[in-house]
Amino acid sequence: MSRHFRASFSCEEDLLGAVKKFRASGFEIDDAYTPYAVHGLDEAAGVRRTRLGWVAAVLGLGGAASMMAFQDWVSAVDWPLNVGGKPLSSIPAFVPVTFEVGVLAAGLGSVLAFFVVSRLYPGKRAFPLLDGVTDDRFAVVLSAADQSFDESRAEEISRTYGADSWCLVDPPKASPRRPLAAMRWLR
Amino acid sequence: MSTLMLEQPVRPPLIAGEKTPGQVTADVSRPLEGKATPLWWGAFLVSLAFLGLGVVAVSYQIATGIGTWGLNKTIGWAFDITNFVFWVGIGHAGTLISAVLFLFRQRWRTSVNRAAEAMTLFAVICAGIFPVIHMGRPWLAFWMLPYANSRGSLWVNFRSPLLWDVFAISVYFIISAVFWYFGLIPDLATLRDRFRKGWRKRAFRVMSFGWNGSMRTWHRYELVYLLLAGLATPLVLSVHSIVSFDFATSVLPGWHATIFPPYFVAGAIFSGMSMVLTLMIIARKTMRIEDYLTLNHIDAMTKLVLVTSGMVMLAYGTEFFTALYSGSEYERFVFLNRAMGPMAWAYWIMVSCNVLVPQLFWFRRCRRNLAVVFVATIFINIGMWFERFVIIVTSLHRDFLPSSWASYVPTSVEVATLLGSFGLFFTLFLLFCRFLPVIAVAEVKGVLGVGRPSKAVSRVASTGGPEL
Numbered sequence: 281m282s283r284h285f286r287a288s289f290s291c292e293e294d295l296l297g298a299v300k301k302f303r304a305s306g307f308e309i310d311d312a313y314t315p316y317a318v319h320g321l322d323e324a325a326g327v328r329r330t331r332l333g334w335v336a337a338v339l340g341l342g343g344a345a346s347m348m349a350f351q352d353w354v355s356a357v358d359w360p361l362n363v364g365g366k367p368l369s370s371i372p373a374f375v376p377v378t379f380e381v382g383v384l385a386a387g388l389g390s391v392l393a394f395f396v397v398s399r400l401y402p403g404k405r406a407f408p409l410l411d412g413v414t415d416d417r418f419a420v421v422l423s424a425a426d427q428s429f430d431e432s433r434a435e436e437i438s439r440t441y442g443a444d445s446w447c448l449v450d451p452p453k454a455s456p457r458r459p460l461a462a463m464r465w466l467r
Numbered sequence: 468m469s470t471l472m473l474e475q476p477v478r479p480p481l482i483a484g485e486k487t488p489g490q491v492t493a494d495v496s497r498p499l500e501g502k503a504t505p506l507w508w509g510a511f512l513v514s515l516a517f518l519g520l521g522v523v524a525v526s527y528q529i530a531t532g533i534g535t536w537g538l539n540k541t542i543g544w545a546f547d548i549t550n551f552v553f554w555v556g557i558g559h560a561g562t563l564i565s566a567v568l569f570l571f572r573q574r575w576r577t578s579v580n581r582a583a584e585a586m587t588l589f590a591v592i593c594a595g596i597f598p599v600i601h602m603g604r605p606w607l608a609f610w611m612l613p614y615a616n617s618r619g620s621l622w623v624n625f626r627s628p629l630l631w632d633v634f635a636i637s638v639y640f641i642i643s644a645v646f647w648y649f650g651l652i653p654d655l656a657t658l659r660d661r662f663r664k665g666w667r668k669r670a671f672r673v674m675s676f677g678w679n680g681s682m683r684t685w686h687r688y689e690l691v692y693l694l695l696a697g698l699a700t701p702l703v704l705s706v707h708s709i710v711s712f713d714f715a716t717s718v719l720p721g722w723h724a725t726i727f728p729p730y731f732v733a734g735a736i737f738s739g740m741s742m743v744l745t746l747m748i749i750a751r752k753t754m755r756i757e758d759y760l761t762l763n764h765i766d767a768m769t770k771l772v773l774v775t776s777g778m779v780m781l782a783y784g785t786e787f788f789t790a791l792y793s794g795s796e797y798e799r800f801v802f803l804n805r806a807m808g809p810m811a812w813a814y815w816i817m818v819s820c821n822v823l824v825p826q827l828f829w830f831r832r833c834r835r836n837l838a839v840v841f842v843a844t845i846f847i848n849i850g851m852w853f854e855r856f857v858i859i860v861t862s863l864h865r866d867f868l869p870s871s872w873a874s875y876v877p878t879s880v881e882v883a884t885l886l887g888s889f890g891l892f893f894t895l896f897l898l899f900c901r902f903l904p905v906i907a908v909a910e911v912k913g914v915l916g917v918g919r920p921s922k923a924v925s926r927v928a929s930t931g932g933p934e935l
Contacts, residue, residue: 312682315488315657316912322686330687336694351625354613359620366626376631376709380638380702387642387698391649394691395676398684404677406656413680414657416489416912467687 284310285424285431287438287446288410288417292318295418298441299324307434308423313413325420330467332397336390343385348378397463424448481575481914483758488912495654495904495911496661498754503901506753511901514893521887524880525600533603535880541873542863546881547597548713549855550888553738554594555636555710556731556851558643559703560739561587563771565646566699569692575767577910578759581654582750583743584647585903589895590742591640593888598632600884628712635709642702646695652678653688653909667902707732714858721801721862724789730782737775737821738851741844744768746896748841750905759906762835769834772847776825779854783818797867805861809874813857820850 289295296318303309309325312318348371355361356368395401410419422434431448438446486494503511528535538545561583568576599605611633613623623630656678659671678684708728715727724730744765751760790802805814824846827833834840860875899905 313680314682314685315492315680316653316909317685317689318682319913321682325682327683327686330690332687332690333694336698340698350613354622355625359622361624363624363626370626373626376628376705376712377625377634379705380631380634383698383702383705384638384641387645387695390691390694391645394687398687400652400676400678400684402676403673405672406659406675406677406679411660414653414660414678415492416487 283424284449285422285429285434285446286410286419286449287422287434287443288419289441289443290417291442292418294442295420296321296324298437298443299420301437301441302420302422302434305433305437307429308426310421310423312421313410313417313419315412315414315416315418318418328467330397332390332393332466335393335466336386339389340382340386343389344378344382347381348374351377393463393466397466421449481578481761481763482911483761486758486915488915491906491908491912491915492657492661494756494759495906495908496658498900499658499667499902499904500662504753507897507901510753511894511897514890514897517886517890518894519887519890520883521890524883524887525596528600528880528884529605533601535878537876537878537881539873539875541866541871542860542875544863545856545860545875546877546885547601549852549859550885551594551597552710552731552855552859553852554590554597554888554892555707556735556738556855557742557848558587558590558594558639558739559707559732559735560743561585561590562639562643562646562699562703563736563739564743565650566696566703569696570700573767574914575764577907577914578756578761578764579743579747579768580910581647581650581907582747582899582905584643584650585896585899585905586739586743586746587643588640588647589892589899590739591636591643592895593892595636595640596888596891597884628709628716631709632713635706639702639706642695642699646699649688649692649695650907650910651903652676653680654904654907656680657908658904704732707735714862719862720790720795720797721805721858724786726782726785726789730779730786733775733778733782734821734851734854737772737779738848740768740772740775741847741851744772744840744844745848748837748844750900754900754905756906759911765837765840766831766834769828769840772844773825773828776821776828776847780822783822801862801865804865805857808861808865810857810861810864813853814861817850817853817857820846821854824850 287298289298292314295312295314299309299312299321303324303326312321312325314321351374352369352371355370355374360368362368410417413419423429424431424434435446482491536546561580564576564583565580565587569580599608602608611623611630613625652675655671655675659668659675662668662671708731711727711731714722715724717723747760747768748765751757787802787806790798793799805811824843827839827843833843864874865872
């Protein structure tokens with residue numbers, strides 16, 4: 281089990297400052313835990329942009345295209361019903377349903393992809409690395425397994441940025457933070 | 468020190484009372500932790516009684532048939548479609564607040580969006596009931612879906628606006644529910660970690676999906692939230708446009724109007740905003756969330772009511788002008804009949820509630836007076852219900868042939884169904900207030916004015932700064 285260094289803070293800006301400093305000093309930031317989305321934290325920690333948007337784009341356009349094709353097949357091929365002499369392939373009339381189904385596919389698809397990539401599912405046990413990170417505490421976790429990990433430097437930075445506590449921890453049986461191999465491209 | 472002074476926010480804080488993130492958690496969890504107040508029980512039992520009335524009325528009309536309604540051959544749509552359009556419209560403000568205001572970076576929305584989204588969900592449930600009952604044989608409602616069947620080549624008619632409506636309302640419900648639940652997940656995790664034991668702890672554990680506040684998850688979460696907001700915005704515009712197509716694609720004077728889609732969308736947001744205000748004024752008093760839902764929030768929402776009232780007023784005027792200018796006798800007759808015929812009382816209730824009452828909101832003193840806002844929003848909701856009634860019934864009751872002219876009076880069964888839908892709506896809303904966080908905790912924490920700034924920075928200011 282790889283060791284980690286954890287520093288906890290009670291203010292967003294302290295965490296943000298410490299994360300920037302840790303990164304600039306060459307530490308590997310494993311993760312950070314916050315009660316709300318702290319703006320700029322992902323860039324400061326070097327999290328690469330997620331590509332989940334592609335799921336929405338592909339599923340949305342794919343869902344819309346399939347629905348348009350399905351409606352046309354139903355109305356012009358499988359059950360060509362003459363309604364008031366209107367054309368069988370009445371594409372404009374198919375636009376509303378096409379749009380709705382596209383939105384449905386994009387919305388549901390991106391949420392499902394989010395759960396799969398983040399490895400979240402109903403009933404999963406959370407292993408918080410620190411109590412209170414869903415309330416008012418902020419924590420940053422550094423990889424400390426490496427021989428080159430400089431504990432005294434990490435402590436110094438933590439102290440400077442007003443950390444309440446810091447220590448070396450063995451993370452609990454936390455689930456892997458990286459997405460499944462097949463989904464890794466999405467980040 | 469001077470740089471720090473410059474960084475002070477110019478705008479007043481969104482949340483009053485100088486809350487810290489920990490206090491936000493405590494304040495929002497408090498109503499969930501204690502026993503329900505007598506006020507809650509009173510409201511809940513009254514709502515439940517109305518719901519019970521609705522269940523009896525709906526069971527009776529399903530068992531007997533929709534001959535229990537006051538409809539006739541001329542007026543084939545009346546009370547139930549009015550209620551349907553009314554409830555769908557109520558829902559639209561929730562999506563406006565949660566999605567459109569999010570895209571416009573209106574950060575005050577964080578105090579209201581959770582409750583408004585819940586309102587959307589419950590309003591769409593109420594709306595969905597009416598067309599299903601209207602089918603007469605609701606157990607065959609699944610015939611509306613295009614599924615592979617054994618009746619040869621037989622499909623639904625994709626050219627029918629009524630079918631578009633099935634898709635629009637279903638998708639709207641699903642996406643609203645997903646959006647709402649997605650926003651709830653971090654707060655459910657907060658509650659999971661706050662409750663020490665008991666069934667609620669277990670329920671929150673299941674419902675929070677193992678959320679642990681990791682920044683990587685937050686990073687993805689924010690993108691997906693933005694995507695959902697971006698998808699819900701055109702969706703909400705499409706839903707009420709499609710509802711208006713139910714009328715606009717017909718050839719009936721009074722319905723056959725190209726102005727209908729924007730007119731309906733503006734009216735929906737107008738009525739929905741009023742309903743949000745009515746509910747939030749009650750909620751902030753009974754749930755003691757005055758610090759989160761300040762007069763500034765009420766003020767901002769009443770301005771939206773005023774703007775949409777202006778749009779609705781413009782639509783009324785345009786509709787009337789087009790009818791008079793069209794040269795079509797039938798168009799002209801329908802509109803003059805609306806304003807001066809046997810149903811003129813309904814038309815003038817609509818105009819006074821939707822055009823005159825909102826003019827109060829030009830005055831800051833009225834926007835910030837809770838009693839005025841409360842009464843005015845109730846009038847607006849009455850007015851918007853009558854708008855749909857006027858559009859539907861007055862357009863139908865004078866048919867092309869005078870021999871077919873008829874009138875319409877709702878039966879007690881129809882009135883009981885409407886009251887029942889209000890019972891359902893408030894029962895669901897009260898259960899939501901009791902068991903789930905009414906305020907988006909994680910979002911509010913992100914807009915706090917205090918509690919976020921650094922301890923280290925203030926030390927820099929006082930001691931000259933650490934050596935780094």
